[in-house]
Amino acid sequence: MSHAWKVSAVLGAVLSVGCGEEEGPEPQLAPAYEWRLPAGFPEPFVPEDNPMSEAKVDLGRHLFHDVRLSGNGTLACASCHEQARAFSDGKATPVGSTGHHVPRNAPGLANVAYLGTYTWANPLLETLEAQALVPLFNEVPTELGLAPRLDEVLGRLREDARYPELFRAAFPEEAEPIGKDAIVKALASFQRTLLSGSSPYDRYLQGDITAMTPSAKRGMELFFGETAECYHCHSGPHLSNSFRAKGSVLSGRQFFNTGLYNLDGQGAYPPDNPGLFEFSGKASDQGRFRVPPLRNVALTAPYMHDGSIATLEAVIDHYTSGGRNVTEGPFIGDGRTNPNKDPLVRPFELTAAERADLIAFLESLTDTAFIQDPRFSNPWQ
Structure with a gap:
C-alpha cells in the first residue's frame, strides 16, 4: 500500500459581477493541510x-x-x-x-x-x-x-x-x-x-515479507498470541489501547495497574506517583496508568511510568513474574499480590529462545527514518 495523502485543492479567488460593475475578489481560502500519513494510518x-x-x-x-x-x-x-x-x-x-x-x-x-x-x-x-x-x-x-x-x-x-x-x-x-x-x-x-510508520514491522504489514527477521516474526506471534497476551493492552496502530483519530468516538479512559508496587500490602504506590488515584481519590485507582505506545520502544529506555525498569529484558521479567517484588529500598512490597493489579498481569513462562524472539519483535518497531527525519530536527542548528 502506498503512502496515503490527504490533499485538498486550493480554492482560487472568485470574481463575481453585480449591478453591471465588477467587484473585488473574495478572500482566498487557506489550503487544507497535507498530511504525510504512513500507509494505513488514519x-x-x-x-x-x-x-x-x-x-x-x-x-x-x-x-x-x-x-x-x-x-x-x-x-x-x-x-x-x-x-x-x-x-x-x-x-x-x-x-x-x-x-x-x-x-x-x-x-x-x-x-x-x-x-x-x-x-x-x-x-x-x-x-x-x-x-x-x-x-x-x-x-x-x-x-x-x-x-x-x-x-x-x-x-x-x-x-x-x-x-x-x-x-x-x-x-x-x-x-x-x-x-x-x-x-x-x-x-x-x-x-x-x-x-512513525516505517519500521520493519510496518514494512512487513505492507507486504514486504523480508522486512522482519525470522526471530522477530516468531516474537510477533508471541506478542499477539495467547502465551504472552501483550496485545490485550498494546493494540491498534501504535500498540496502545489509548486511541483517537479524526471522526472516532473517544472511548472510555483505560488505565491499568501492572503490579509494580504494593507498599502496604493493600495496593499503595509511592506517594508522589499514585496514578489515577491522584484524580479520582478511589483506592482502587492506586497504581493505574495509561498504556504507553510501543513504537520505537527499543529507543525509549528506561521503562514504566517512573523509569524504574532499565531494559526490555527486565520488562519481560516483570510480566512473566506477574508483577514485581521490591525487596529493598524505600518502596519494599510485593506488587505481584497488589489487590488492584489487572488480572491479565499473571505469571507465565517463556523459554530463553522465546524471550529473545519477543525482544527481536520489539526491536522491529524501531523506525530509523523517523529518528533521522529532518522535518523534526532542530532548526536552530
Missing part, C-alpha cells in the same frame, strides 16, 4: 479551534527546540524529548529547568497525535493543547517554568530576528500573534506531525 484528530497549517508546524518546531521557551532560558521541550531517542530522554525521570525532580518518565512522542488522553495518568487532558500547558506552566514540579516569567519569555521571542515573521505566518489573523495561546497551538501542531 487522519489524526485535530481540535476545531486549532486547524493544522504548515506555518504553525514550522513555528512549533522552532519553539520545541528552543531553550528560550523556558523561564530561565536553560531547557527546551527537546531537552526531555530527543529525536535520536524517539523523543524520549534516556533518563528514569527528568529534571526541570529549575532543578525540580519530575516524578514521571518522559515518554517518546511517536504517533502522540493518536492518543486519547495525555500524560501518564491524567484523564482530563484530551488534547495536545491541554497537555502542553503542563510542562509550560506547572509549578509543582517546575518543568519549563513559564508561569512567573511569561512576559519575559514573550519578550525574548519578540526580540528574535526570526520569530515575529514565524508567528505572523502561523496566526495572520492576530494583531499581536506572539502570545501564550499561539505558543500552545503551534507546539501541539508540530507534535501532531511526529508520525
Whole structure:
C-alpha cells in the first residue's frame, strides 16, 4: 500500500459581477493541510479551534527546540524529548529547568497525535493543547517554568530576528500573534506531525515479507498470541489501547495497574506517583496508568511510568513474574499480590529462545527514518 495523502485543492479567488460593475475578489481560502500519513494510518484528530497549517508546524518546531521557551532560558521541550531517542530522554525521570525532580518518565512522542488522553495518568487532558500547558506552566514540579516569567519569555521571542515573521505566518489573523495561546497551538501542531510508520514491522504489514527477521516474526506471534497476551493492552496502530483519530468516538479512559508496587500490602504506590488515584481519590485507582505506545520502544529506555525498569529484558521479567517484588529500598512490597493489579498481569513462562524472539519483535518497531527525519530536527542548528 502506498503512502496515503490527504490533499485538498486550493480554492482560487472568485470574481463575481453585480449591478453591471465588477467587484473585488473574495478572500482566498487557506489550503487544507497535507498530511504525510504512513500507509494505513488514519487522519489524526485535530481540535476545531486549532486547524493544522504548515506555518504553525514550522513555528512549533522552532519553539520545541528552543531553550528560550523556558523561564530561565536553560531547557527546551527537546531537552526531555530527543529525536535520536524517539523523543524520549534516556533518563528514569527528568529534571526541570529549575532543578525540580519530575516524578514521571518522559515518554517518546511517536504517533502522540493518536492518543486519547495525555500524560501518564491524567484523564482530563484530551488534547495536545491541554497537555502542553503542563510542562509550560506547572509549578509543582517546575518543568519549563513559564508561569512567573511569561512576559519575559514573550519578550525574548519578540526580540528574535526570526520569530515575529514565524508567528505572523502561523496566526495572520492576530494583531499581536506572539502570545501564550499561539505558543500552545503551534507546539501541539508540530507534535501532531511526529508520525512513525516505517519500521520493519510496518514494512512487513505492507507486504514486504523480508522486512522482519525470522526471530522477530516468531516474537510477533508471541506478542499477539495467547502465551504472552501483550496485545490485550498494546493494540491498534501504535500498540496502545489509548486511541483517537479524526471522526472516532473517544472511548472510555483505560488505565491499568501492572503490579509494580504494593507498599502496604493493600495496593499503595509511592506517594508522589499514585496514578489515577491522584484524580479520582478511589483506592482502587492506586497504581493505574495509561498504556504507553510501543513504537520505537527499543529507543525509549528506561521503562514504566517512573523509569524504574532499565531494559526490555527486565520488562519481560516483570510480566512473566506477574508483577514485581521490591525487596529493598524505600518502596519494599510485593506488587505481584497488589489487590488492584489487572488480572491479565499473571505469571507465565517463556523459554530463553522465546524471550529473545519477543525482544527481536520489539526491536522491529524501531523506525530509523523517523529518528533521522529532518522535518523534526532542530532548526536552530
